Amino acid sequence: MALEHAILVSLLEKPGSGYELARRFERSIGYFWTATHQQIYRVLKRMENDGWVEARDVPQRGRPDKKEYSVADLGRAALSSWLHDPIEPESVRHDLAVKIRGAAFDDPAALIREVERHRQAHRDRLAHYLAGEERDFTGPEAGAAAPDASPDAERELQHVVLRGGIAYERMMIGWLDDVLATLARFRPGH
Amino acid sequence: MALEHAILVSLLEKPGSGYELARRFERSIGYFWTATHQQIYRVLKRMENDGWVEARDVPQRGRPDKKEYSVADLGRAALSSWLHDPIEPESVRHDLAVKIRGAAFDDPAALIREVERHRQAHRDRLAHYLAGEERDFTGPEAGAAAPDASPDAERELQHVVLRGGIAYERMMIGWLDDVLATLARFRPGH
DNA sequence: ACTTGCTATGCAACGAGTTGCATAGCACGA
DNA sequence: TCGTGCTATGCAACTCGTTGCATAGCAAGT
Structure with a gap:
């Protein structure tokens, strides 16, 4: 835990x-x-x-x-x-991946809206992260004006974790585009 | 659930x-x-x-x-x-991110080995995914020789989920490189 | 004969996480 | 003054997930 x-x-x-x-x-x-x-x-x-x-x-x-x-x-x-302590192979739970594979036994096209919703949520979160990065980690003085001026290590580590979030959201958006392109091939009349 | x-x-x-x-x-x-x-x-x-x-x-x-x-x-x-059913904003649990931010209150350099271990695990998994993709989803006939010849939709959807796994592992490897570069800046004598 | 190891199923206890509800002070607007 | 909403803390019941253990058949090696 x-x-x-x-x-x-x-x-x-x-x-x-x-x-x-x-x-x-x-x-x-x-x-x-x-x-x-x-x-x-x-x-x-x-x-x-x-x-x-x-x-x-x-x-x-x-x-x-x-x-x-x-x-x-x-x-x-x-x-x-x-x-x-060394740790965990981190366990994964991706509902959306289950849904995508499950769509093979239902109407694949019915999933398009759901995937679009998720893509939008990831876009929103990416925009939110980028705004936070801009606010707290860029510009002149490179963050000297940041809230309560945390020590260097603390700020740098917070920043690298945020960059991880940004990379994750970008990856997800790209993958969901791929998913949508794949689902589009099963559209009625195709 | x-x-x-x-x-x-x-x-x-x-x-x-x-x-x-x-x-x-x-x-x-x-x-x-x-x-x-x-x-x-x-x-x-x-x-x-x-x-x-x-x-x-x-x-x-x-x-x-x-x-x-x-x-x-x-x-x-x-x-x-x-x-x-539309679903879930999926809840997240990234132990490693907690550790990285926590490292600011300990010796950041002590985390390097742990991060390297994780990077290697992601590399291994990426190699495993790529081998599976090669085996099941590429080559002449584009998978006609695949195990028990699943219908098109099923195979395509399995493939797109696998591509998601591949994209995830690549993103993680890149990010962990970034983390290591950041941690290296806190090495003793720096 | 003995151990190790894989297939195959399951119980019991515990710990982690979720959901619904309850309480209470105060602010603010209709 | 009445309802709505935010701050602030908490209980109780439940479900989900993990860990340890147990059983049992059979194969293969030593």
């Missing part, structure tokens, strides 16, 4: 409450790791019991108090040990 | 036992959907109860009997209805 480790990384980048973490998992972290707020609250509680993180009550104006978590020494050690 | 649907597709391509399915999920199907034998047996039993598949005892020489499953009308209908 790596949700704990994803949370540790996120809290090291910036301490925050369960709610804030949940929102990060809808945004930047969520691009390579998804989690719902229930999962996050449950795991945070376990991590607090294990001494991986420490909570601090933060009263707020105009909204409920929050519990702000930050990483404790034990958590840092746990992350470090996980980083040094 | 799409394991049921992945099994339906696999059984439509060719009927087989739970054991045989488990092996397919280590091979071709497993390239885009993983499952262990326990999962498969459990789901097959449920699918049999629901009338999606039918089992037939097949005695064998020199080995235990097997239960060969094939898709029933209800299963075909269920697959068809799933194919027509």
Whole structure:
């Protein structure tokens, strides 16, 4: 399980409450790791019991108090040990690929709209990534104006992960074009 | 859940036992959907109860009997209805990306070997895919000699899914090269 | 005879992830 | 003032997926 480790990384980048973490998992972290707020609250509680993180009550104006978590020494050690462990052949689940092979036993052309929807979603996400890259990682000073001026290594590593997302989206768009061209060959009257 | 649907597709391509399915999920199907034998047996039993598949005892020489499953009308209908349902923004889990961002809080250079291992695994898989493509989808007659001569649509769709796997592996290899170049900049004495 | 290894199926327990629901404070507009 | 919506946290029930173990037949080597 790596949700704990994803949370540790996120809290090291910036301490925050369960709610804030949940929102990060809808945004930047969520691009390579998804989690719902229930999962996050449950795991945070376990991590607090294990001494991986420490909570601090933060009263707020105009909204409920929050519990702000930050990483404790034990958590840092746990992350470090996980980083040094070799891992996983990562298991894969591509619904769309199942659908495409399944389309051979149904009407292949019926899949065209679905594939177009997915291609559009990948285009949108690519545009979103590129905008983020432009904003945070380019231009004069090469990011000196970035939010809270993270150290070099942190920024460079965030950037290379983002480049991975960009490469992934471009690959998917290209492949979905290929899929559409293939499906088009089965159009009625062809 | 799409394991049921992945099994339906696999059984439509060719009927087989739970054991045989488990092996397919280590091979071709497993390239885009993983499952262990326990999962498969459990789901097959449920699918049999629901009338999606039918089992037939097949005695064998020199080995235990097997239960060969094939898709029933209800299963075909269920697959068809799933194919027509729009779906999922697919949730993502990339351990390696978590590790890379986490490396900012540890020694980034310690990650190099791990990334190299992954790159090699992707190279191996790419070579395996390309060999499969060569074997099944190229050459004179363009696959007329392929195993059990599947209909055109089935073969073409299998091919386009395989091309997706190839594109994915190429993208990953390129990105991991990028990651290695980035990590190299943090080498001790740099 | 003994071990190793492959085919073939399955149970039981656990852990991870999802879904639905509940609570509560406060802001803002109709 | 009433509903809508956002911040903030959490429980309970369920499903999905993993791990460890068990059984059993037969083949092949030592």
